[in-house]
Amino acid sequence: EPEVTQTPSHQVTQMGQEVILRCVPISNHLYFYWYRQILGQKVEFLVSFYNNEISEKSEIFDDQFSVERPDGSNFTLKIRSTKLEDSAMYFCASGDRAWRRTEAFFGQGTRLTVV
Amino acid sequence: DQQVKQNSPSLSVQEGRISILNCDYTNSMFDYFLWYKKYPAEGPTFLISISSIKDKNEDGRFTVFLNKSAKHLSLHIVPSQPGDSAVYFCAASVADAGNMLTFGGGTRLMVKP
Secondary structure, rough: OOOEEEEEEEEEEOOOOEEEEEOOOOOOEEEEEEEEEOOOOOOOEEEEEEEOOOEEOOOOOOOOOEEEOOOOEEEEEOOOOHHHHOOOOEEEEEEEEOOOOOOOOOOOEEEEOOO | OOOEEOOOEEEEEEEOEEEEEEEEEEEOOOEEEEEEEEEOOOOOEEEEEEEEOOOOEOOOOOEEEEEEEHHHHHHHOOOHHHHEEEEEEEEEEEOOOOOOOOEEEOOEEEEEO
């Protein structure tokens, strides 16, 4: 069964450093998303991406964040200068363009720890 | 911002019985609702969804009920199995919002053998 894969599974970084979280969405999907879940809190939407551009972003997704689809398969989230409060589980998701609202399929997540 | 709320942080049910997980929402623009299941160290897994034009959707042991006037939805699992033990999230989306999902806080379901 096709799945969304994320690497690395765990990333530890020093405050102020740049990190890139990588995702390989399901191959025929057209919509791509990043969500995050701070420990003990809700899963929160960060950004959606379609047709090579951001279609929606939340207040969390400020200038420190960027997304890119550098080739036909990868979808990345970059955090330019990490802060302690960026520590969270980051989930990539993808969806197809079905006639009904797409059910996003999630990857297993990358745990980001900022020290 | 509590547009989607799951008021029960946990629920314990005996194997074979019915599990009922509840979810309330405040945004009347939501028109599509989903339930996800999440095991520790894994991403959310889609379970079942319902459009606002329906009031019930069934898939095997899982049924979702939507009461639009009350802005309430529920997930019924019958019969409950120990493997159903996980955190369950309800989520909602609005037609023109890029399929962005707004999640509830989750309910931890424990099914006892």
